[in-house]
Amino acid sequence: MSNGTAIAAVTATLHNLLISGLHTDIDLQDATVTMLPLDRARDNSNNANQLNIFLYHVLPSGSWRNMGIPGLTRSGVGAAPVLGLNLYYLITAFGQENDAKRPFSHHLMGQAMSTLHDHPLLGADEIKAAYPKNDLWAQIERVRLTLQPFSMEEIAKLWTGFQTQYRLSVAYEAAVVLIESTRATPVPLPVLTRGPADSGVIAQASLVPPFPTIDQVTPPNNQPSAGLGDLLVFTGKNLAGTQVALQFATARLAVPITLPVDAGATDTQMTVKVPNDPANWPAGMYTVAAVVSGNGGPDRTSNEMPLAIAPRITSALPMTASRTTDGNAQLNLTCSPEVRPEQRVALLLGSREILAESFSAQTGDLTFIVAVAVPGDFWIRLRVDGVDSQLVNYATTPPTFDATQKVTIQ
Template structure:
């Protein structure tokens, strides 16, 4: 439906009231207008009059995420239409401004009776109300329902137009659908679903039947891996003629692909994070495994597993403890780290329980500097945080775990 659907509904409501009210004896001279409330009744007006004013539009919650009926087929993704509820104020003025008889009461009563007996707009009523509209084509019927207003709402509505209150009734029209100008995604039909077009086959088994990752475990129960560590990837159906572990990071233009070693099995792959062959960055990685059967054939099928997160922690490579001199209450902590911090990465120094954000560098760098505006003399445990991943402060290779010698001394 086009954008003139709102105007078409307003015109159809005006015609409905005009035709329904004038059949009543004594109301044959009634006119129906669609003007703002402050302009609906001029000083010279003295006849019976109804005014239909659209005072509010709100989104329709039920249709907010639905595709336009009849336009989007199954498995296609169309952009939802603009679904609106319209709120109208119907105001009545009587003949001679009710000087001889309360015609406005009579007129409003007849109008509300018409709305009560005719709660749905027919397609022909909408089509004939406004030339060129296509609102009558929508599959959802447009329904009117009485919406009582509180005294406070009435005061706000009329005072906003700086005009005197007149006898009125409010109605909701639901729902008006305006078609989105964005096109739907229409994938090509499927030629065959499996061998012989049999479709999917259900198997009675506990594993999912597809290559699946279950866990990624750094050594020594660490919270994250470090450069040089061997991480263990556990899953099912991970064996193949060619198996690669894919590490994707937002700061890397291309993901890192590490071939599975000789000891890889269908349920376990051990991968070393080696810097000799690959340029790693600290932060969170999305890890998948790609399995290729018959890689020597043209266009071999590649099966990819689900993705699991892995944290690669930065390492402070400067000799410990770090030392910083306090001057005028401030100090600067300088350190070196591995791997280099990329320009797009957020870096911070965790000094005890205080986070000190570092400035972004224009180039990748392993030398960082952190100004500490209110430094206090003492020794503090320190961590480096890159994109939400902290350098490993706890040594879990011993029992019980201990803090590493990762400190800064302020003097």
């Protein structure tokens, strides 16, 4: 996912890549890279080598039309679709002294195309460093650069529209850029039973692979997500070894967290306790894989299984909030784990989704403004990166709502 800075982040990343690529050539040390409209790109007083990047066209991505972001769009919950965009750039070369002595524009174009050919995917670190306050680097898809061929007719039409003289140019597509919608959407409460007597279909694999395989991750009390301090039970096949560890990876951490399994692990089951470390275990979606060492061979890594680490509201609940004279209500909550500025944090008040007030540093204190608040009692959930705090107790039959997770607005 990304915000409105995504397009600028792609342009800035291209700018940095081309500067680095040009300056590796000793003959192009004076070259500059600009990002101007083509009718203003070349100053009459500028006789140095120059490349110009111009975003001339933006199209919607056909593969992302009416699609939500995986992980943030849950089954049965409507959400505003992501804005998927394909960006089209024109790279124009201006040679030293207008190529009077040497065809420097050709040299520039060749070096630029070589750089982009060797760098077809924009790296997360490159995007992060290129433009402030962008989160394009964290989106689920990588941004890929593709050379776009032009016919003579297309070239003529394009430069006629620019109303400037033709210069040696080449076009590239940068796809795909995903911009998340900021619209709030209704969020229904969870389903407690699936038909009479909670009937339903459970599908289970029957093939036995010869390598370590995790079939299931079970949080305590049959909850759909785990919290800090919870004991997780992993079941599968071929999980025994001299040393067995679990790797927890998430987009919010640069390096996966590795935890040794508890004593008593078998070939089909093992347990591990999630550390109660609010500062270093952000809430959200994780992938978990087992690394099995020993057995006279190299380390073997299992398949990855998804795991949701849920936030927990640590404020005293139930709580009461009073409306102000303008009809709004303010809710101040504390939570665990701590949330980070790049995470999406919202409070689900009944069926309303209310985004948290902005914060600049990692924190466990959150503020929510309920606009045009309606008096009454409401179930509440804290949602961080698409994972909700626990509202339903699945240990009972049938499941019940946790009576403490309420807010009364007066």
